[in-house]
Amino acid sequence: MTDLAAPADYVAPDQNDPAVRAVQEDRLRAVWQPPSGWFFRWTDVNNNRVGVWYTLTAFAFMLFAGVLALIMRAQLAVPENDLVTANTFNQLFTLHGSTMMFLFAVPMFEAVSIILLPQLLGARDLPFPRLSAFGYWSFLIGGVFVTGSIFFNAAPDGGWFMYPPLTTRTDLSGLGADIWMLGLSFIEVSSVAAAVELIVGVLKCRPPGMRLNLMPLYAWYILVVAVMILFAFPPLIAGDVLFEMERLLDWPFFDAARGGDPLLWQHLFWIFGHPEVYIVFLPSIALFAMLIPTFAQRHLLGYPWIVLAAVGTAFLSFGLWVHHMFATGLPKISLAFFSAASEAVAIPTGIQVFAFIATLWAGRVIWSTPLLYAVGSIAIFTIGGLTGVMVAIAPFDWQAHDTYFVVAHLHYVLIGGTLLPLFAGLYYYWPLVTGKKLSDRIGRTAFWVMFAGANLAFFPMHLSGLEGMPRRVFTYPAELGIGGLNMASTLGGFLFAAGVLLVCIDMALSPTRAKSPRNPWNAGTLEWLAHPDDEDWGIRSVPLVTSRYPIWDQPGFVDRVDQGRFFLPDAEEGRRETIITSVIDARPIQVARLGMPSVIPMITAVALGSVFILTTYHLYWWALAGAVATLAAVLTWLWTTAEIPEKPCKPIGHGLVVPLYLSGPSASGWWAMFITMMADATAFSGLLFGYYFFWTVHPDWPPPGHAGPGRFWPLVALALTIASWAATVGARELNVRGAVAAARVLLGVALLASLASIAAGLAGPWTSGLVPSAHSYPAIVWTLAIWTTAHAGIAAICQGYTLARSLAGRMTPEYDADLRNITVFLHFLLATAVATYLTIGLFPELRA
């Protein structure tokens, strides 16, 4: 597009000259200066701060949920105890599970990745720093809202999987169900935001030379897990939509009396819920993949095997969800499919463990505290894995289902597969964040206390479960003979908590300790370039990477980075920048200008949070005002992005000159749009699944007597959506050829077509008088129509926004990222409209 050449008068800086380097450092320091002031310090967007806030918040939620567990264990210590009431106990276990999963395990992975990923990739920051900040504030608001409810005796009490009809009937469950549904939906938004950030980060922000085969394994795992979030969370969001429609508007999706089916919720929940287990497990394994080579002092063995394991586990984990539903009476042949996949997933999981053992075997092992945690957690995880293979066999599961055997299994898996590995990571990476090591003595003591505590708490649960103790009971009779086992579990639980307390004390003592040397573990990967007295700029210069362990293998590597001898050693224009590279081979293709500290992400999070929170209390008009405020905040935020640079390209050192602006499939913004839309399309397919699920399980559905929305209006709506799509694509093509005026006209036409398609899409169910509260059929038809027309509304906003950008001179034939990005949205809208309107318009006619 432009001639890539440095200006004629450009003289490359002399990195041998300390004075030149000092000036560069001053400029970098000024640009990356964090905001100050009691309020404005919280508007920072730099990953090293946001990541730390995120981590500490998730850790605090973990401690909170742990205290809830201790209260439960105290209640269960002896038979027929009355420490807490049954009602309180229900709230305790629901909030314990929900908090650990939604507010600790998943956010902790995102938080740690936000800290580590730019360091691992030699990037100055992630591609969308403000998005990370938005994700954090959403997480904080949603998390406090959900956990705070227990202090008002209003916490959710239906179990962490919230099965209807117990939770959808407003006479059986109170506000807690709405708090769970809406509060956690809000947090799911922040999880998807983090997933977008991390995927684009891994694919586009690697340092030059770091091809896919040299990527740190942590980055591979992050990529895989973030993609899993994209496909796992949206079905739950779809389920949440249906669930709240039933609770707030009485649309009977899960009410069997009116053609609904409670099992639909179970399907949607577990399509999320089982991959979720691997979403929280794989990042912990990723920590092992970083620390095991360090303490074996050699390259990790079987790199492609680990990638196989990560990718294979990710896929297989989506074929396991029905193993949570073995006792629901599905056809046995279906159960057998899921049982088979559940056994198959043990293969890749085992491969990873063997690769780690082989690396330790082949290396010179240093028995450090982090390695102790890693090895201990593999032992605990393996026990949980073995009982997992047992409960994956349907006939065994029918015996153990809903007993403490399952409680024992899942806690072995999560403590061995998530919690203890995170403590390993804590001890390993603490020096990276604070510049100081934690105490080996306290760390090892804490490990053995936790290791003993976990086994004492959870091993007896296998036996109490087999003796017949059901899950989620607030007490049990002495005659059952499980008092001793429960007392042991309680003692173990408190012992485990004592270990966690020791870790907290160790962290609290950290400020009193001396700084450790740089790279204290003698590791080989890029993140250990970090200096104990770190600057906020992330990395002094972006290196050329030619090895998986550059600090070990590339001679003089650390000095060359520090002296700015690699790429982008300066911030001449006073902008925060990082290098964008190509996906497969990491060739530099752009210098991206990053977002500066801003209050906008926080405002957007508050506005969006208000929509969810006000809806919980049925304050719909206020919620609508919150939605308008959210839209305004998002548009204000967007307006500052994709800015046209003051010059087309800039030199980054070593004779390389790269553009400052990209649009289309090579740009990070395009990828972010594509990835977000993948998540959106997955949520939609969850709703569509609902339609066909009802059709499958009912002998005649749509039911006789319920006319559909007819053919006419759905087909008109489809035609209008096609017109909107075609006009947008046409506008893109005309714009790039310089026909700006014609492109603007087409964008206007597209906008009108989008608006008209909303009216036509709703006219079908409206004119045929479909009453959504009457039956599941009209309810799901309305839901599909509303979903699709809401997306048409967003398309109209996109088209109007792009038209405004064009008129304001912020989008031109050469700089057309906005138009290319909204075209991606339109492609997905088209697919959604085709699926919706053909289903609701034609499908009922096709049934025999």
Added chain:
Amino acid sequence: MRRLVERIRRLSVSLWTLIVPPTVWAGHFLFSYLWAALNCAKAGRFATFPTLYVAGTVLALLLIAAAGAIATVQANTPGDPPPHEQSTDLDRLRFLAVATQLLAVLSAIGVVFTATPVAFLTDCR
């Protein structure tokens, strides 16, 4: 034959080709689920011989075998000695090819695991 091998080695390799075998597994799994749901829940019967199911399974295995075979040829591209850990086109190709090959093996096992129950169960119970 040599010409074919050369052509296969020139095929482009990416993250998309890496996930072909597990995507086929996922497609087959979805097919299995839908086949069982439609046969058992909707129609309430089980075909005497599940011709459609067997055909779908054979097709899935053939696709996985093809992806695996291409990856094997690519993984065996001659060149520098191991370990293949350099920042070169060749080592990147080898890495993606080996990972694809391994995923093909895992996916084939997955498909066989999934299909096994149909061979043993003769009705929907």
